[in-house]
């Protein structure tokens with residue numbers, strides 16, 4: 584069967600590998616349908632000085648699949664069913680796992696597509712407990728963006744930042760996969776949404792998703808515009824994932840007692856923090872990574888109800904994956920890039 588392997592930094596190869604053996608106890612064999620690309624794939628592909636990883640490695644951290652075969656002891660899943668796949672291999676035994684908070688697993692073996700083989704392959708065996716069935720009305724693409732894109736954003740906004748209706752939120756990079764999800768989720772609950780984009784052609788697209796104000800960060804200093812829009816008060820919540828380039832401005836954009844929630848650092852992992860601003864303004868800095876199983880189910884319920892939809896930039900096949908990753912690296916995308924396996 585076909586798989587897409589990273590063999591060295593910036594070198595991907597389509598390879599033939601042996602299909603999985605029949606599913607073991609508590610496992611299912613999945614036929615992968617769609618893989619959604621994320622910045623973690625870009626980090627992995629371009630290589631990172633601070634993380635040595637095993638190669639070759641099958642890429643793909645976020646995907647949907649169809650149940651092909653059910654192993655012994657598995658209940659509630661049947662062949663042909665569409666499921667969304669949790670992105671990390673958690674233990675299932677520790678207290679956080681038993682409570683469905685797998686992103687706090689105490690014995691996690693790694694993230695698929697990064698530490699462990701990922702989902703860019705035709706079939707894979709996985710523990711049934713890491714699969715969330717897609718409700719009617721959600722297709723393979725919707726189920727593919729539930730774990731890392733929508734699940735992460737649900738966890739950031741509702742579990743961590745505890746966003747409330749009527750609040751104002753600044754969403755960085757509204758054209759990114761998680762940015763486009765955050766705009767929709769925040770707007771649908773009745774928040775005022777300010778977002779940033781890197782080019783003027785993305786302004787109308789961001790407004791169409793529900794953004795009330797769109798700032799081109801290459802033309803204006805976003806923190807200045809945010810202060811002006813909020814009459815110098817600042818926003819209740821900043822949705823961060825850019826890191827180094829935006830961190831100081833993000834803190835400056837918050838109102839007293841405001842919350843900054845972050846799940847990434849696409850522009851660099853280190854930055855300085857103005858501690859006086861942190862304590863005097865009583866800011867709350869919240870780190871977020873991955874999601875709870877329930878976040879995936881909630882995201883797909885909202886898709887099924889028509890409240891939110893996955894924003895798809897392009898669908899690609901194995902042959903165009905390099906171009907896709909380069910476009911993501913250059914931030915030349917609006918929404919998600921989907922790799923079709925089926």
Ligand SMILES: [Zn+2]
Nearest residue numbers: 674677680688
């Ligand atoms: Zn665990």
